[in-house]
Amino acid sequence: MFNGFISIDKPPIITAHDCVSNLRKLLKQKKIGHGGTLDPMATGVLPIAVGNATRLLRFLPEGKAYNAKIRFxxxxNTDDITGEVLSDRSCPNLTLDEVEKYLPLFQGTITQRPPAFSAIQVNGKRLYDLARRGEINESDIPIREVEITEIKVLGWTEGDYPELxxxxxCGSGTYIRSIARDxxxxLGYGATLSSLRRTYSNGFALEASLTFEQVAELMRSQxxxxxxxxxxxxxxPEVLLGVDLTKRWCMGQTIKDGFALTVNSLEESAKLETHxxxxxxxxxxxxxxxxxxxxSDLQPIVVLHPIN
Incomplete structure (x- = not known):
């Protein structure tokens, strides 16, 4: 029985739900959940909790990072290359200098209209279900505020349909497809997302991620x-509890003045100002x-190791 996290390098086409199903078969374990969705087209980091760690998913930190390719x-209709083409206008004269003039508009705290084909709910229904049935208008999609920390240009490919x-x-809830579209x-030419790879998500990096093939091989070799x-x-912030307080905490009892027991209290107290x-x-x-x-009290919220 595994208890912890696996950072999966998600392959294209399959969904986050498919990833969970695959891992259940590989690990022969049912209690598995993922930390946030990833579009089927996209690849890269998908944090997955196994066993008791599923109870910790809601505590993972904010923040995501992507490498994206935008085709002008x-x-x-989906704001990515997998969708139905609504307009096709070649723009061989578009330059990187022109594009870079607009990139500052997409940094900082911005408002964003999510794609019509997304998992956001409107009146209890998923947008992608409404979009497939033609029951959603652009004005019905709720505008949201998102945080874009940085946009860094990695490359530029010239052509009839140049690519950036x-x-x-960015922060959670950001749609890279919307950035491409907007x-x-x-620029007046339109654009769509042609590829997307997540390199970081909620405390997990691509470097520590495993493909399903790697997971299968590691399982075979135990x-x-x-x-x-x-x-x-x-x-x-963290706190260390002595033997008696550990027993009480694991029984669900509040520890009075428990935060006074923190390691490196100055540093940990600073963390508590925001968490x-x-x-x-x-x-x-x-x-x-x-x-x-x-x-200054500590109330148990998730107890992973109850002590008898």
Missing amino acids: GIVT DVAIS LGEK NLKVLAPDHGLHFL NYVRTYTEDHQFLGVSEAIG
């Missing part, structure tokens, strides 16, 4: 090791779960 002159390669760092609209349950949670949740450990640093800091 093509507009589709960019690295994008950038094309600003060498598969999952990432620790507290992987990705190190942005949260109400606390990583909780034994004195020998065995991860117990997550507490909520209520004043």
